[in-house]
Amino acid sequence: MIAKRLRFKTSGATQFVDITSQLRDEVRRTGLRFGRIYLQSLHTTVGLAVNENEPLLLRDFQSLLERLAPSGAGYQHDDFARRFDIALDEPVNGHAHCRQLLLTGFATLLVEEGDLVLGQWQSVFAVELDGPRQRQLAVQLDGEFETEGSKSSPLGGEVARRAGRDEHQSKHADQALVELELTRQLMIDPDPVALPMRRLVEAGGKRLRPRLVQLTARIGPRQEPLRAAALAAAVELLHNATLIHDDYVDESTHRRGRPTVAAAEGAERAIAVGDFYFAKATRLIAEIGNGDVTSTVAEALEAICASQIDDVALRGAFPGDHESYLKVVRGKTAALFAASCASGALLSEAKPEAVEALKRYGDLLGTAFQMADDMIDFSPSSGKPVGLDIRQRVLSLPLIYAAEDKAVGPEIRRLLAGTLGDAEVGRVTDLVRSSDALDRVGDEARGLVEAALRELEAVELDGLRPTLIGLAKSAVDRQS
Amino acid sequence: MRAQAPVIGRELERLDGLWEDGLSDTYRSYLDAVVSYEEEAQPKLALAAALIEAGLRLQGLGGRAAPAAALLMGDLCLARASRLIADTASQSLQVAFARAIEELSATAASGGAGKPVRELLVGALESGR
Numbered sequence: 001m002i003a004k005r006l007r008f009k010t011s012g013a014t015q016f017v018d019i020t021s022q023l024r025d026e027v028r029r030t031g032l033r034f035g036r037i038y039l040q041s042l043h044t045t046v047g048l049a050v051n052e053n054e055p056l057l058l059r060d061f062q063s064l065l066e067r068l069a070p071s072g073a074g075y076q077h078d079d080f081a082r083r084f085d086i087a088l089d090e091p092v093n094g095h096a097h098c099r100q101l102l103l104t105g106f107a108t109l110l111v112e113e114g115d116l117v118l119g120q121w122q123s124v125f126a127v128e129l130d131g132p133r134q135r136q137l138a139v140q141l142d143g144e145f146e147t148e149g150s151k152s153s154p155l156g157g158e159v160a161r162r163a164g165r166d167e168h169q170s171k172h173a174d175q176a177l178v179e180l181e182l183t184r185q186l187m188i189d190p191d192p193v194a195l196p197m198r199r200l201v202e203a204g205g206k207r208l209r210p211r212l213v214q215l216t217a218r219i220g221p222r223q224e225p226l227r228a229a230a231l232a233a234a235v236e237l238l239h240n241a242t243l244i245h246d247d248y249v250d251e252s253t254h255r256r257g258r259p260t261v262a263a264a265e266g267a268e269r270a271i272a273v274g275d276f277y278f279a280k281a282t283r284l285i286a287e288i289g290n291g292d293v294t295s296t297v298a299e300a301l302e303a304i305c306a307s308q309i310d311d312v313a314l315r316g317a318f319p320g321d322h323e324s325y326l327k328v329v330r331g332k333t334a335a336l337f338a339a340s341c342a343s344g345a346l347l348s349e350a351k352p353e354a355v356e357a358l359k360r361y362g363d364l365l366g367t368a369f370q371m372a373d374d375m376i377d378f379s380p381s382s383g384k385p386v387g388l389d390i391r392q393r394v395l396s397l398p399l400i401y402a403a404e405d406k407a408v409g410p411e412i413r414r415l416l417a418g419t420l421g422d423a424e425v426g427r428v429t430d431l432v433r434s435s436d437a438l439d440r441v442g443d444e445a446r447g448l449v450e451a452a453l454r455e456l457e458a459v460e461l462d463g464l465r466p467t468l469i470g471l472a473k474s475a476v477d478r479q480s
Numbered sequence: 481m482r483a484q485a486p487v488i489g490r491e492l493e494r495l496d497g498l499w500e501d502g503l504s505d506t507y508r509s510y511l512d513a514v515v516s517y518e519e520e521a522q523p524k525l526a527l528a529a530a531l532i533e534a535g536l537r538l539q540g541l542g543g544r545a546a547p548a549a550a551l552l553m554g555d556l557c558l559a560r561a562s563r564l565i566a567d568t569a570s571q572s573l574q575v576a577f578a579r580a581i582e583e584l585s586a587t588a589a590s591g592g593a594g595k596p597v598r599e600l601l602v603g604a605l606e607s608g609r
Binding site: 189190192193245248249266267268269270271272273274275276278279280282283286287289291294295297298299301302304305306308309312 | 494536539540541542543544545546548549551552553555556558559560562563565566567571574575578579580581582584585586588589590591
């Protein structure tokens with residue numbers, strides 16, 4: 001059990017403070033794998049809530065609280081003439097206490113596989129009812145922590161536990177460096193671009209690309225964790241910049257449970273924020289001073305942009321075919337995975353054959369990762385809205401396979417040719433699930449991971465092979 | 481079609497229409513700004529600057545947002561320019577180009593009116609020597 005205090009300062013009389021990312025950070029920092037977080041407000045005018053972080057909805061909540069317990073409505077608590085021992089600075093806040101009664105002061109959140117269990121739209125809020133003030137919440141984390149060693153390690157015994165602990169500590173140190181670098185970079189940028197990017201970065205993400213950079217940066221003789229973290233953070237910023245433009249193109253309203261930049265702040269702002277971080281990331285990479293790294297990432301960025309054009313063009317022939325799918329995915333997703341692996345290795349001055357092998361590993365892993373992502377679109381337990389790819393007519397391998405299926409294919413193709421409302425999306429989802437398409441995609445993704453792992457067999461990886469194997473397998477065997 | 485230097489032709493894959501649509505003129509307008517660079521690098525640097533200018537215009541940066549297809553074409557222009565710069569330019573020029581785009585996009589995000597694109601890119605070419 002770990003006990004902590006979460007401190008924060010509010011800036012308004014009534015304010016919904018989203019504390020989800022801080023809680024996620026605590027889970028990461030403490031290494032809690034499976035368990036619970038207990039939260040308790042330490043104030044009588046601060047409540048807790050789990051709901052959607054949508055700005056207009058938050059205003060609705062504020063209006064609701066105002067209607068149910070209006071301020072200045074003659075609360076007896078505010079009649080200081082009838083109270084004893086009141087402080088000189090006693091606030092007039094009967095309404096705030098009454099509002100707190102409508103909320104809760106306690107919450108229990110579940111943690112699985114090292115992350116909070118939250119639905120796609122759920123965020124955790126501390127609700128300020130009588131601000132602005134300095135506030136704190138009591139937090140307890142309880143359950144199975146990673147530092148106890150990995151019992152399922154194939155190596156077994158004390159050696160495995162020690163290796164697991166070392167790897168775990170190294171992973172957390174790496175993550176902390178990247179988060180620190182991201183925070184540092186986002187602090188110094190102008191607010192109009194930094195705030196939307198900060199919201200996106202703080203909303204989470206798997207940080208797989210920076211992880212790949214940092215791991216592969218340990219392979220060659222020149223191992224400099226700070227340079228690796230700088231490159232890893234720049235790659236993550238670049239990835240997020242492409243997502244901001246993608247969301248505008250796809251007309252997506254939400255990403256990582258939050259409104260997209262385009263939805264929240266308009267297309268013009270989204271384009272500017274994407275451009276700013278595209279440029280900033282390329283500058284940060286250039287400033288590292290390794291020409292091969294700069295060229296490697298620049299080539300990947302070009303492949304991503306070209307594939308985005310292909311992706312949109314192929315929506316006219318939705319759901320497309322396997323060959324077109326692979327072409328798009330290798331550019332759109334796998335190129336940056338491959339570049340992350342290669343650039344980390346280049347930074348460490350690894351041997352050319354290791355760089356090439358890692359690049360192929362990243363390419364195969366990125367493709368498998370996208371296939372796993374496609375499968376999640378059909379999973380009701382992922383926490384993401386089911387059928388979003390279908391609705392947005394995004395290339396999806398399960399859909400391609402199901403459309404080729406003799407039994408369900410004709411109906412799927414007929415439905416996809418028409419307007420896609422809720423009923424049609426639901427029916428297509430059911431048809432895909434009833435076919436063997438998901439099994440085929442799962443097999444194909446696992447086959448790609450096996451191929452990716454074979455790429456690692458012939459090169460010296462300075463003891464990192466088990467970590468790269470574990471990372472590849474977990475990227476495919478995931479639920480969200 | 482207007483004549484291109486052979487090295488330029490290779491870099492226009494998927495951007496052919498843009499060349500006739502004004503990219504060639506924009507390219508030529510940057511040739512004076514790159515004369516102090518090595519001869520081999522000059523066409524690539526002028527093309528990189530022209531692609532940035534064309535890309536930002538396609539995206540509608542600082543004005544009305546472009547439709548999706550134009551935005552993606554603009555993104556490809558910027559990415560192509562970025563790769564050309566990475567392969568051709570010194571570190572200081574890479575940084576100067578990036579800073580020019582940062583300044584333009586930060587100004588656009590704040591709704592203000594900044595310096596013209598060309599002025600910033602020519603300034604980058606001068607400072608990056």
